[in-house]
Amino acid sequence: MQTSSPPSHPTTLLRAANPRTLLALSAACAYHTLPAAPPPGQLLSSQCFQCHGTNGQPVSGFEGIGGENANEMHKELLEMSLRKPEGIMDLQIRAYTPAQLRLIANYLSTLPKTGETNDD
Amino acid sequence: MNTNRRDFLTLTGLTSLSLALPRSLRANTTPPHVLVIGGGFGGATVAKYLKLWGGNIDVTLIDRDASHYACILSNLVVTGAIPISRIQLGYGNLKTKRGVNIVQGEALSVDPASKEVTVKIGNDFFAYAFDKLVLSPGIDFINPAGNYNSDLTPHAWKAGPQTLLLKNQLAAMAKKQTFVMTIPKSPYRCPPGPYERACSVADYLKRKKSGAKIIVLDANASIQAEPINFGNAFTKTYKDVLTYIPNAAVSEVDSSTKTIVTSQGTFKGAVLNVIPNQRAGQIVANAGLVNDPTGKWALVNPLNYASTLYPDIHILGDSQGTGQPKSGHMANSQAKVCADAIIRGFSGEAPDPSPVTSSACFSPITSKTASWLTASFQYDPVTKAMKRVEPSFAEAPRPTSDGMEQMFHWADNIFADSFS
Ligand SMILES: Cc1cc2nc3c(=O)[nH]c(=O)nc-3n(C[C@H](O)[C@H](O)[C@H](O)COP(=O)(O)OP(=O)(O)OC[C@H]3O[C@@H](n4cnc5c(N)ncnc54)[C@H](O)[C@@H]3O)c2cc1C
Numbered sequence: 001m002q003t004s005s006p007p008s009h010p011t012t013l014l015r016a017a018n019p020r021t022l023l024a025l026s027a028a029c030a031y032h033t034l035p036a037a038p039p040p041g042q043l044l045s046s047q048c049f050q051c052h053g054t055n056g057q058p059v060s061g062f063e064g065i066g067g068e069n070a071n072e073m074h075k076e077l078l079e080m081s082l083r084k085p086e087g088i089m090d091l092q093i094r095a096y097t098p099a100q101l102r103l104i105a106n107y108l109s110t111l112p113k114t115g116e117t118n119d120d
Numbered sequence: 121m122n123t124n125r126r127d128f129l130t131l132t133g134l135t136s137l138s139l140a141l142p143r144s145l146r147a148n149t150t151p152p153h154v155l156v157i158g159g160g161f162g163g164a165t166v167a168k169y170l171k172l173w174g175g176n177i178d179v180t181l182i183d184r185d186a187s188h189y190a191c192i193l194s195n196l197v198v199t200g201a202i203p204i205s206r207i208q209l210g211y212g213n214l215k216t217k218r219g220v221n222i223v224q225g226e227a228l229s230v231d232p233a234s235k236e237v238t239v240k241i242g243n244d245f246f247a248y249a250f251d252k253l254v255l256s257p258g259i260d261f262i263n264p265a266g267n268y269n270s271d272l273t274p275h276a277w278k279a280g281p282q283t284l285l286l287k288n289q290l291a292a293m294a295k296k297q298t299f300v301m302t303i304p305k306s307p308y309r310c311p312p313g314p315y316e317r318a319c320s321v322a323d324y325l326k327r328k329k330s331g332a333k334i335i336v337l338d339a340n341a342s343i344q345a346e347p348i349n350f351g352n353a354f355t356k357t358y359k360d361v362l363t364y365i366p367n368a369a370v371s372e373v374d375s376s377t378k379t380i381v382t383s384q385g386t387f388k389g390a391v392l393n394v395i396p397n398q399r400a401g402q403i404v405a406n407a408g409l410v411n412d413p414t415g416k417w418a419l420v421n422p423l424n425y426a427s428t429l430y431p432d433i434h435i436l437g438d439s440q441g442t443g444q445p446k447s448g449h450m451a452n453s454q455a456k457v458c459a460d461a462i463i464r465g466f467s468g469e470a471p472d473p474s475p476v477t478s479s480a481c482f483s484p485i486t487s488k489t490a491s492w493l494t495a496s497f498q499y500d501p502v503t504k505a506m507k508r509v510e511p512s513f514a515e516a517p518r519p520t521s522d523g524m525e526q527m528f529h530w531a532d533n534i535f536a537d538s539f540s
Pocket of ligand 1: 157158159160161162163182183184185188190191192193194195225226227228256257258259276277278309310313317401402403436437438439446447448449450451480481482483
C-alpha cells in the first residue's frame with residue numbers, strides 16, 4: 001500500500017469523514033425518532049421486485065404488481081405455485097408457504113397501481 | 121503504515137470518543153449511521169432499501185469507482201453484441217432520489233472495536249464511524265502460480281476495463297486461432313457464468329473467425345450449472361469449435377506467452393482467458409471476518425447477514441459463506457433481508473424469522489437465444505441455514521429467443537431495483 005501522510009487538519013478530516021459527529025456536536029438537543037418496524041409482508045414482497053420493479057413498478061417488460069385486489073392476487077399466486085412450471089415465476093413462487101403468499105398478496109395490494117405514482 | 125495509522129487514529133480521537141457513547145444516550149440526537157462498503161448489487165441495494173424503508177437513517181455508500189460496471193450481460197460486451205455503456209450503473213439516483221451519501225474511496229481496514237473504517241480518498245486517509253457496517257465487496261482472486269498478469273491474460277470476471285480488454289483480444293484473433301479459457305473451482309461468482317462465456321465466444325468464433333477454436337479447461341469434474349443446456353451446447357451446437365476438458369486444475373500460467381499448465385496438459389492460445397479461483401473481497405479478510413472452514417468466505421447469520429464474529433458488521437453477496445449461489449440477483453435478495461433486519465434492530469426488534477431469498481441467472485447460448493437458471497431458499501430453523509427449496513430449482517427446458525428477450529427486461533429491472 002502507498003503511504004501518505006494523514007490529513008493535517010483534524011477538523012477538515014472530521015467534516016469530510018463523519019458528518020454525523022458534527023451533527024452530534026451541533027445539534028445535541030434535537031429530537032428525532034427511531035425508524036418504525038416494517039409492515040408484515042414487506043420484506044417477502046420485495047423479493048418480487050428484482051423482476052417486477054421496486055414496489056411492483058417495473059421499468060421494462062414484466063407486469064406491474066402493485067395495487068391489485070389482494071384476494072385475486074392471492075388466488076393467482078396459488079395457481080402459479082400449483083400448475084406445471086412454465087418459467088421462473090412458477091418456480092420461485094414454489095419457495096413460499098401458503099401463509100407467506102397471503103402476506104405477499106396483502107402487502108402488494110397496499111402499494112400504488114403501476115403508473116399511478118412512483119416509489120418515492 | 122503502522123506509524124501513520126497510529127498518528128491518524130490520534131487525530132480522529134474525537135470521532136471515536138463521541139461514538140463511544142452508548143446508543144441510548146445518542147439515539148435522540150442523531151439518526152443511526154449505516155456505512156456500506158462496495159456499491160455493487162449487494163451494497164447498492166442495501167443502501168437504497170435502508171433509505172426506502174428506514175426513514176431516518178444516515179446511509180453512506182463507499183465504492184472505489186465512480187460507477188459500477190455490472191457483470192450481468194458483460195459476456196455480451198465481450199462479443200460486441202452490446203456496448204459497455206449498457207452495463208455502466210451510476211450512483212446518481214441513489215444520491216438524489218434516495219438520499220444516500222456517496223463517497224468514492226478505497227476501504228482499507230475495519231476496526232470492529234472502535235467501529236471505524238479507514239478509507240483512502242485520493243492520497244488522504246479518513247476514519248468513517250458506523251453504528252452498523254455492511255460489506256459487499258464481491259470477490260477477489262487467488263492468482264495462479266507462474267508469470268501471471270491479468271493485464272495480458274484478462275479474467276473479465278470483474279466488469280469494466282477487463283471486459284474491454286478481453287473484447288479487444290477476441291476481436292483481434294485471426295482465423296483458425298485458439299481461444300483458451302479456464303473455469304475456477306467451485307464456489308465462484310455466477311455458477312453458469314463461465315459456461316455462458318464459452319457459448320458466447322464459441323458463437324462469435326463460428327460467425328466471425330472461421331476455423332477458430334475454443335478450449336474450455338474446467339477445474340471441476342463436470343459442468344457446475346445448467347448441465348442439460350450447456351451440455352447440449354457443448355456436444356451439439358458447438359461440437360465443431362469447442363473442446364470441453366473437465367478436471368483441469370491449473371498449476372501454472374505464463375501470461376507473456378499465453379501458456380497454461382494444467383493437470384490435463386499444457387495449452388497455449390492466441391487469447392488466454394484465465395478466470396482464477398476466488399475468495400471474499402480483500403476488505404473482508406482485512407477486517408478479520410473470513411472464518412469459514414475453507415478459509416475463503418465470511419460466515420454470517422442468514423437472518424440478518426451479521427458476521428458470526430461481530431454482530432454490527434454485516435456481509436452480503438459473493439463474499440459471504442452461506443452456500444447460496446453467488447449471483448447479483450441473490451446479492452440483491454440478501455441485501456433486502458439485511459436492510460429489513462437492520463431497521464428492525466434499530467427499533468429493538470428481532471429479524472424476520474423466516475426470510476426467503478432467490479437467485480436467477482440468464483445465459484445467452486447463441487446470439488439469438490438464452491437459457492436461465494433459478495433457485496429459491498427458505499430459512500431452516502433447525503440447521504439455522506438457508507435451505508434450497510427443491511421444487512423452485514430448475515434450468516430452462518431449452519434456450520429460446522423468448523429467454524433472450526426476458527433476459528434484457530430482467531436486467532433492466534434488477535439494475536433499477538438495485539441502483540435507483
Ligand atoms: C460473466 C458474468 C455473468 C454474470 N451473470 C449474472 C446473471 O445473469 N445473474 C446474476 O444474478 N448474477 C450474475 N453474475 C454475478 C454477479 O455479477 C455477482 O454475483 C454480483 O455482482 C455480486 O454482488 P456483490 O455486491 O457481492 O459484488 P459486486 O456487485 O461485484 O460489487 C462489489 C463492489 O465493491 C467495490 N469494492 C470492493 N472492494 C472495495 C473496497 N475495499 N473499497 C471500496 N470499494 C470496494 C467494487 O468496486 C464493486 O463495485 C455474473 C457474473 C459474471 C462475471
